[in-house]
Structures are given as C-alpha cells and as structure tokens.
Amino acid sequence: MEFNLAEKLAIVKMIYSMVHADGVVHKGEINEVSKLMSVIDFDSNHIQFAQNIEKEQSIAILQEMTEDKKKQLTIILEGIAKADGFVHEKETELLNSIFASLTV
Secondary structure: OOOOHHHHHHHHHHHHHHHHOOOOOOHHHHHHHHHHHHHHHOOHHHHHHHHOOOHHHHHHHHHOOOHHHHHHHHHHHHHHHHOOOOOOHHHHHHHHHHHHHHOO
16 A cells, blocks of 8 residues: 555654653564554654644544545554563554544
C-alpha cells in the first residue's frame, strides 16, 4: 500500500510510540521495524522527523486516511505490539487510544 509523506511520518510516529510504550525496546520490535522500513518505504530520517511531530497532529493525519489505509495501520501497529512475544498493558492502552481516535 502506498502512503504519502505526511501519512508515513504519522505512521512512523505511532510505530515509534508503540516500540517505546512499555519502556523497553525489544529485539523483536527492532526486527519488525526493520521489515516495515521496506514495506512502508521509510528510513531513519523519517524516524527523526516523526519524533518531532505531536501525537495530536499525527492522529489528525491518520484520521484523514482511507479505510483501507487505516486497516493496514491496524495490522502494522498490532504487529509491533506482538513483535516481542507478548503485548504489554501500556501497548494495549496505546493501541486502544489510537484505534478509538481513528473511528471518530
């Protein structure tokens, strides 16, 4: 699926937030992000730019995406949450928060 630059940055912001949600960056999460870099077509520069975007701004961009893109985002974020072999409570809270924002 093809995402525009704003969407990529917003998605990368959410990926970054998910990886750091439980306070520990696990090897499985790093591996999953590495795979996603080629799938979504982003690099370390996107990660740096995405860190400077406010969460609210990212959510606003994601809300404007098509339903198909939102479904893809759901798959991506769930994959990150599960990448380390378990889903931490803080990851679940973040997922629920993001998903609730997308359905508004």
